[in-house]
Amino acid sequence: MQLWGRKSTGPPDPQNGEEDRHVPEQRFEEPTERSRLLPADRNEGFLSPDDPAVSPYNLWGVRAVRGVSLVALALSFIWWTFLLVSIFVSPPMIHPRGSGFFAFAYTTLATGYLVLGLLFFVVPNKSMAIWAITLAALLLVDMFIILAVPRIRLEEGWVGIASVVWVALISIYQALQNRAVAWGKREEEQRLTGREETRRSLLEWSAVLAETILLAAMAIAAVMFTATLILRAFDAGLEPPGKRYSVHGDTYQVHLACVGNKTADTNAPTILLEGGNGPVEHTLQPFIDDVYGRGGIDRYCYWDRPGFGWSDNAPSPHSAGMSADVLAEALALAGETGPWIVVSAGVGSLHSRLFASRNLLEVRGIFMIDPLHEAYLGDLGRPGRGFLLWLRGIVSPLGLDRLAGALLRGRSRQDRVMGRAAYQSGKYIKAKLQESLVAVTMTAAEIQSSRHIQMGHAPVVVVSSGQEVRKNSQWAERQEDLSHITDNLLSWDIADDAPHQVWNTGQGREILERRLKELVQKSQT
Incomplete structure (x- = not known):
């Protein structure tokens, strides 16, 4: 490997203005796969991409986004607890004329989404952004159905409407959070390492896979919520005698x-x-x-x-x-x-x-x-019977049995409203x-x-x-x-x-x- 400097070819020549000084002999070596391609001082001042100091948390804006997520999670959990208790004891002005299980399901989805976003906060990825937009679109459809069908709007009340609006806003916010953290991560990598890091460790790939699976499950749940609401909207058209x-x-x-x-x-x-x-x-x-x-x-x-x-x-x-x-x-x-x-x-x-x-x-x-x-x-x-009824109620917004009955068994709205x-x-x-x-x-x-x-x-x-x-x-x-x-x-x-x-x-x-x-x-x- 060449050491940077001038090669000595013999004794100094006074006629050429060369000083009579001793220059140590420098040796040349053939480069190998371990040879440096750049001068040793070229990377001075930059950190390794794997250094823990290279983090989007260095930016106050990213820390502020995380703080907003924590506050939203606290509010969502308080509302989730309140709705859980209201199933057993209805507070004044809170009672929905329907079961209240839809509002609880939406709040559960919002709370789980916020927890997921915080767990994978520093691993932004495109799949999360895509799933967040998909969820937001589905939940906006749910909100439209609830507001557009008078009977469902009456049964869900302001509690159900507020819950679906909240989870829709959380979905939009999660897409923005993913984008903000990705920007912060890229900025810090360029500032501290001199380039944007495109590699992912095995742990990060595992996190991306787990997050994608969980978000896909949430999206499937949202699709079933929407399908169940469509079925309810259809059933609401059945006028009662009397x-x-x-x-x-x-x-x-x-x-x-x-x-x-x-x-x-x-x-x-x-x-x-x-x-x-x-x-x-x-x-x-x-x-x-x-x-x-x-x-x-x-x-x-x-x-x-x-x-x-x-x-x-x-x-x-x-x-x-x-x-x-x-x-x-x-x-x-x-x-x-x-x-x-x-x-x-x-x-x-x-x-x-x-x-x-x-x-x-x-x-x-x-x-x-x-x-x-x-x-x-x-x-x-x-108590066991009560617990099973509660559990059935919690999963009822998914409409597993109702959708199967409508699609596979030909159950009519008469069957669902006042029949078998x-x-x-x-x-x-x-x-x-x-x-x-x-x-x-x-x-x-x-x-x-x-x-x-x-x-x-x-x-x-x-x-x-x-x-x-x-x-x-x-x-x-x-x-x-x-x-x-x-x-x-x-x-x-x-x-x-x-x-x-x-x-x-x-x-x-x-x-x-x-x-x-x-x-x-x-x-x-």
Whole structure:
């Protein structure tokens, strides 16, 4: 390797003006792959690209961007916690008329996105920018759907709208953050190392891969949110029979419908239906409508409990007694004064018993079909059941089962709103979660009080499932106990081959129709 300097060729020549001084002999070496190509002082003052001092954090602007991300994460986490608590206890002015699970899902997405951005803050890449723009576009579509469809806008309320706007803004901000950090990284590399670093270490490539996978998962979730909202928008076009009434201080609406003309004979009772585990339109109402069509009854009314069918969700907590009071309020708003014969099935019998005990003068008879005894409230209120309902609610905005039902099974909007697929909606899940949370506390206390109040002369009819009775002797004993909630038992029948939904067999339908006619006649004497 040549050492920089002048080569000595012999002794100095005075005639050429060369001084008589000793110049050390310099040797020349052939260059190898380890030879320096530039002078030794060419890179003086620059750092190695791998030096920890080469960091975008050196720029105050990048540090400010990170500070904004931390503040946004703190705000998002506070809002996320608030929405989580509001699922169980609704603060004033915060209650959405829908389930609230969409707002929680959007806030979860925003919080996770901010955490992801901070974890990979110093590893900016193009994939993150592309995914951020994609997410922002999808979320803006979601915001447009929520604002454009009146029913969804009413159900989500300002809480849902604010949540989707927040996560859309976070997506746009993340794209800007990625660009700002990339600029800062490039500036510092040029200043401290003399050039922009184009290499990535294995650790950085691993971070880019992990970030890309996580962002792709978020984008898939956003696509499913959008698809579910489109399905909800389509379902919102299904108009309910009857009318919705604002109740509980105009905080939400419940659906009530009556079939048949009012008669001048105030002694003629109206059948008041209460559904079981599902919407009444899919369970008991079709059977009663058949009886009405054959002239067996003159008039009947039915409603959707909060969270079922066309009704909004009630604020949490919400007990069976609260449902009974809301039903009475809706009937008063509709101008319906009775008298009533309350007809119910399964868990709905708890609600109808509470309504009857709180409207003693207007209720002329109690008809229960395989009713749920209050002793089973402990099963409804099991912590494990409540947790599974909560978990189902959290993932319900993805619409996994609803989308599959619509695309693969041909489920109609009637199925999703008040039919066999109604149990998949976030509203229904929220209602069942509310039922579970207060089953062994508020509802149990209300039912116990109703037994003391109900004792009187209102005739009672109980028709039990033969399958359930044979399967569980304790169930039979408790069916008999329910037949004595008043001192005027008209009949207790067991439909031998009938399942829990007794009206699904010919024998069960025959018994139900016959006993209902007898109860109507008895109530008029």
